[in-house]
Amino acid sequence: xxxxxxxxxIAAFLSILVGTVAGFGASTIFLPIALIFFDFKxxxxxxAIAHLSGNIGASSFFRQGLDKKLILLxxxxxxxxxxxxxxxxxxxxxxxxxxxxxxFLLIFSLYSLVRPEFHVKASRFNTVFGGGLxxxxxxxxxxxxxxxxxxxxxxxxxxxxxxxxxxxxxxVIDLSRIPIYFANNLLDREFYYYIIPLIVVGVxxxxxxxxxxxxxxxxxxxxxxxxxxxxASILLIYNGTLGG
Numbered sequence: 449x450x451x452x453x454x455x456x457x458i459a460a461f462l463s464i465l466v467g468t469v470a471g472f473g474a475s476t477i478f479l480p481i482a483l484i485f486f487d488f489k490x491x492x493x494x495x496a497i498a499h500l501s502g503n504i505g506a507s508s509f510f511r512q513g514l515d516k517k518l519i520l521l522x523x524x525x526x527x528x529x530x531x532x533x534x535x536x537x538x539x540x541x542x543x544x545x546x547x548x549x550x551x552f553l554l555i556f557s558l559y560s561l562v563r564p565e566f567h568v569k570a571s572r573f574n575t576v577f578g579g580g581l582x583x584x585x586x587x588x589x590x591x592x593x594x595x596x597x598x599x600x601x602x603x604x605x606x607x608x609x610x611x612x613x614x615x616x617x618x619x620v621i622d623l624s625r626i627p628i629y630f631a632n633n634l635l636d637r638e639f640y641y642y643i644i645p646l647i648v649v650g651v652x653x654x655x656x657x658x659x660x661x662x663x664x665x666x667x668x669x670x671x672x673x674x675x676x677x678x679x680a681s682i683l684l685i686y687n688g689t690l691g692g
Contacts, residue, residue, distance in 0.1 A: 456485050457645055461653045464502035468657025469664075470676035471600070471614040472593025475499050476683070486639075493626070493635040494642055500622035501650025506615035509658040513608030514616065521575040522600070523617040526583030526592070530621060533587025540588060546688030549585065553594055553681035557674045560602065564670075568602035575599075579617075586621065593618070594680040597673055607661055607669040 459481040467474025475495055482491035507514070560566050568574055578599035586592030596617065600610050629635065664672060 452485060453642075453645075456482070456642075457649050460498045460646055460649045464498060464650050464653035465657050465660075466676075467499075467502060467593075468506050468611070468615075468654045469660055470597065470673055471611050472597045472618075473676060473680060474502055476593070476680065489634040490636065490639055493629045494639065494646060496622060496626050496629065497643055498646040498650050500619065500626060501647040502654045503615040503618040503622065503650075505651040505654030506611055506657065507619055509654055510608050510612040510615065510661075513606065513610070513612035515609055515613060518570075518575065518609070518613050519616050521572060522579035522596075522613065523620055525576050525580035526586070526596070526617055527620055527624060529580045529583035530587040530592070530624075533584040536588070543688040545585075545588065546684045549595065550681040550684030550688060553598055553677055554685070556598065557677045557681065561671065561674050561678075566602075567604045568599060570603040570605075583621075592621075594677050594684075598677055601670055601673045601677075604670070607664070607666055610669075610673070611661065 460478060463474045463478035463481070466477060478498060479491060479495045482495050485491070486494065568578075578596070582592040582595040582599065584592075585595060593614075596614055600614055603610075605613070661669070
């Protein structure tokens with residue numbers, strides 16, 4: 449039993465570490481691993497708690513990059529459209545959406561790597577549109593991080609502003625969904641003892657992630673994020689093609 453707990457917490461640490469550096473992907477990595485240990489409902493809640501803890505840590509450790517205006521313009525539409533996406537999920541074919549989103553992200557991420565000068569203008573419209581679209585897809589497919597990452601990294605933000613912004617938005621989204629999970633009793637009381645260790649691991653992983661980000665030159669940071677988006681897009685296409 450102890451060995452299982454340790455392995456689970458190590459998986460949480462590594463997932464949040466990657467998510468902190470890239471700005472997204474912690475849940476994408478951690479949830480499939482958590483399903484090895486727990487049923488879906490239990491895994492969903494525990495991963496959400498770890499995700500929230502990691503993003504609170506990242507928001508705090510990268511707070512020098514917090515841009516309140518950008519967070520509001522991007523975050524509010526994202527949260528609102530997440531709810532809409534969750535309501536209309538039954539009307540859209542999930543697998544086709546995954547492939548389409550994956551192809552979009554793959555094409556534009558590869559193009560951005562080949563043409564480093566390419567960027568999306570950080571206008572009010574683009575910010576609201578990007579936040580709303582990523583939020584809608586978050587509610588629709590449970591996947592919004594890669595698209596949020598694409599929009600924000602395409603603004604040529606410095607790495608601290610990028611991570612602080614994307615983490616703060618993730619915190620708001622997590623705070624809106626986790627109480628619903630508990631209200632619906634998705635987590636049995638026998639698993640409550642995982643909560644504190646996951647919070648500690650989340651903060652620790654985000655702290656180590658900050659140390660890693662500090663060592664990545666600004667010029668190379670955007671490439672790191674774009675490569676992460678490319679990997680995420682390939683996984684989306686693969687998953688959608690298999691009907692998963």
